[in-house]
Amino acid sequence: MIRNHRVTCMIITMCTLARLVMAEGGAFGEQPPAGARVSLSNEWTLVETEQSLSLRWVEECQFWIGKYEITNKEYRKFAPKHDSGTFRGHSLNEDQQPVVNVTWNEVWAYCRWLNEQYRDRLPLGYVFRLPTAAEWEQCAQCGNRRQPQYPWGNVWPPPSNWNYQGEEGAFEGLPRIDNHNDGFPVACPVGVSGVNHWNLHGIGDNVAEWCYGGRRDLPRRYKPIMGASWKDARGNRLSMGWAMYMGANRSLPWVGFRVALGQQIDGKNRPLTSDKGR
Numbered sequence: 001m002i003r004n005h006r007v008t009c010m011i012i013t014m015c016t017l018a019r020l021v022m023a024e025g026g027a028f029g030e031q032p033p034a035g036a037r038v039s040l041s042n043e044w045t046l047v048e049t050e051q052s053l054s055l056r057w058v059e060e061c062q063f064w065i066g067k068y069e070i071t072n073k074e075y076r077k078f079a080p081k082h083d084s085g086t087f088r089g090h091s092l093n094e095d096q097q098p099v100v101n102v103t104w105n106e107v108w109a110y111c112r113w114l115n116e117q118y119r120d121r122l123p124l125g126y127v128f129r130l131p132t133a134a135e136w137e138q139c140a141q142c143g144n145r146r147q148p149q150y151p152w153g154n155v156w157p158p159p160s161n162w163n164y165q166g167e168e169g170a171f172e173g174l175p176r177i178d179n180h181n182d183g184f185p186v187a188c189p190v191g192v193s194g195v196n197h198w199n200l201h202g203i204g205d206n207v208a209e210w211c212y213g214g215r216r217d218l219p220r221r222y223k224p225i226m227g228a229s230w231k232d233a234r235g236n237r238l239s240m241g242w243a244m245y246m247g248a249n250r251s252l253p254w255v256g257f258r259v260a261l262g263q264q265i266d267g268k269n270r271p272l273t274s275d276k277g278r
C-alpha cells in the first residue's frame with residue numbers, strides 16, 4: 001500500500017498503542033492498522049487527542065523515533081511538579097515548549113515510566129528508551145552519511161524556522177547569528193521548530209537532546225547530548241557530528257530529549273520499571 005516510502009509516521013495515543021501492535025501482528029511499522037487515516041504525505045493518524053504521542057518509523061534504524069522533542073506537558077504526566085524554569089526572564093515552562101532542566105537519570109526514568117504505562121502491549125523486545133547518539137545522528141542526517149553539513153542543508157545562515165540564537169535574542173554575552181531571526185529568543189513550541197526531510201521536528205535545533213551511550217575515555221556517568229539549541233549560534237556547534245558529554249545527574253536550560261521505541265539495546269540498563277520515588 002505505502003511501502004515505497006522508507007519512513008512512515010503515525011500518531012499513537014496511550015489507548016491505541018495496543019491496538020496498533022496487535023494489528024501489526026509482529027510486522028511492527030510495516031502497515032497501518034485497519035481504519036487508520038493515511039495522508040498524502042504518508043503519515044498515519046490513528047487518533048488525534050491531546051494525549052497523543054507522535055512517532056515515526058525509521059526503516060534504517062528499525063525503530064520508532066519521536067517526531068518532536070518531549071514537551072513540558074508530556075513530561076508533567078510523569079512528573080506533575082516539574083518546572084522547566086526561565087532564562088533571563090523568558091519562560092521555558094509553557095506546555096508546548098520542550099521540557100528542559102532535566103537530568104539524564106530523570107529522562108531515563110521517564111522512559112521506564114512510559115514502559116510501565118504500556119506494559120504487556122509493546123512488541124517483543126521493544127522498549128521506550130533514548131536513541132543512541134548514532135541513531136540520533138542518522139535521523140538528523142535522514143540516513144545520508146555524507147551530507148549535509150548542517151541539519152537543514154549546506155547553506156548559511158540557517159532558514160528562519162530553525163531556532164537558534166539569532167537577532168531576535170541578542171542576550172548579552174551570547175553570540176548570535178547575523179541575518180537570522182526565527183522569532184524565538186528561547187525554546188519555541190516543538191511543532192514550529194525546524195523540520196528535516198524525514199519530517200522530524202527540532203532534530204538539530206530548539207533544545208539539545210540527551211541520548212543513550214557513552215565514550216570510552218570518559219567515566220560511565222557522562223552521557224551524550226546531541227544537536228544544537230536555541231542558545232547556539234556558532235557554525236561548528238550547529239554542524240552535524242557535534243556532541244557534548246555531561247554527567248547524568250546534571251541539567252541545563254537548553255537540554256531536553258526525545259524518545260525512541262526500539263529494540264532493547266542493553267539488558268543491564270533495560271528501562272522497564274519507573275522510579276516511583278522521584
Ligand SMILES: [Ca+2]
Nearest residue numbers: 163164182184
Ligand atoms: Ca531563536
Ligand SMILES: [Ca+2]
Nearest residue numbers: 202204205207
Ligand atoms: Ca532538538
